[in-house]
Amino acid sequence: MPAIHGDPAHLVQGWTWSVAGQLHMRRLKIAEQVASRLLSEMPALQQMGGDATRYYVERDVAWVLEHLSQAIALTDPILFHDHIAWAKSMMVARGLKRANLKRTLELIAEVLDEDLSPAIYSSTITMIEDALQRLDTRTEEPPGVLNEPGLHADCARDYTEALLAGNAQAARRLVREKVRIGTPVADILLHVIEPAQVEVGRLWQINRIDVAQEHFATAVSQDLMSELTGCVRTNGDSGTVVSACVEGELHDTGLQVVNALLQLNGWATHYLGANTPKLAIQMAVRRVQPEVLALSVTTPYLAWRLPDIIAGLRSDPMTAGVKVLVGGYPFHVSPSLAKWIGADGTARNAEDAVLLAGNFARV
Known part of the structure; x- marks a missing residue:
């Protein structure tokens, strides 16, 4: 470690x-x-x-x-x-x-x-x-998650099938029906859209679907996340958060889920999105003065950008106090990596990220 x-x-x-x-x-x-x-x-x-x-x-x-x-x-x-x-x-x-x-x-x-x-x-x-x-000891095909029992598992499977079939209308109907019957938006994000995107990524990895299908599924899911959270109004009582993917990181769906869940939990959110340069992140933190900065990276070879960003924030009196929450695949593989690069913490999933951000805001 x-x-x-x-x-x-x-x-x-x-x-x-x-x-x-x-x-x-x-x-x-x-x-x-x-x-x-x-x-x-x-x-x-x-x-x-x-x-x-x-x-x-x-x-x-x-x-x-x-x-x-x-x-x-x-x-x-x-x-x-x-x-x-x-x-x-x-x-x-x-x-x-x-x-x-x-x-x-x-x-x-x-x-x-x-x-x-x-x-x-x-x-x-x-x-x-x-x-x-x-090479001779590792499993060649990563296991799927949709066959496991869980909250809204049937809907997650149906939603994934609609995405893979290229049927955006069917996918949207499934999600909108969940909303109509009173399913909490957070549950839809965590137990329908997020696992579906994980499965889409897995299927691309093992060559069951092509890049076009993966991009289509991601675009539909991102549109639905915007639709689900677009009408949410928050007074920011829980705190303010700036969220960004580091420069070079183009995969921001996971961070969007975290940002949406924070918004649903009363946070004022400032979402910068994918591929955000270091200077832009630092300027946003100076301008917004959030309690928490959430940074995401999905590949280890981009993780080296994080210490530089964090060190720059710590050296600036205007941003030194912001709590830095990091997430993404490298931190799933090696959770102690977060401490090593100077972050205040990491979370394995969106729910944990919201809990940890709340702890930071109360400090």
Whole structure:
């Protein structure tokens, strides 16, 4: 698990000359070398993917290197191992062999040994070797959540089926009928829309649906969330919150659920949305003066942006007192990561986020 290693501002200042920083900066060059060797060894890959194969191989290797560098920077190997497990499930679902991923990791190790300093190589090889050992032990297909019993589970399944069928009208009817019969909006968000989106993401990962279906489902769900919360009026008695995804983070559905639930619980909400630059976040906090800042990131290789944002807030007398709540997939994998980067807390789901924000506001 991550260890506490001093002030986050100092950690970020040392980023460019750290081991992780060197690996990050050289990732594209390394990815080119790995792709060249892999495709020369496995010409069948080129035949399968056509002219775009090299681009996709270089992109995927660069992602592996990003996760590797962030696992080093954040001192938590599980962030890298979990990405490799995800990549394996993606590849197997798309008809690629597990051996392709294994050989890719082996070639990454070879290139690192040749291209980088002993300090970098020694910091990376243990994680790569551990990942190679885990390739044969991790489950290839993540389990679904909609088959589990739960509140409004039947509606969640029907709603998901409507989304996957491309039937936005049917999906909206299901949700509006729930509203008509008096189902609390919070229940619809937490037990219908949110699990449906989790299942959509899972189905895309295992190649049961394509990107267009995933985008369609997300767009319908986001529209419905806006509709459900659009008429909610709050006086902000619970507090004020600014919510944002860090720069580069394009997936904001989870944060929208949190923001909507906060609004329903009496919070005055200022939602900045996806891909928000650091300076914009800091300026919004200075202007709004919220009790809580909620930050979301879904991929570990973007988590390194968070310490810099938090350190900047702490160093400004106008924003030093804001409580920072972080969430997203990296914190599910490694909850103690939140403390390590300087945040005040993290929550595994939207309900916990509302409870924790309330605790912050009462401090």
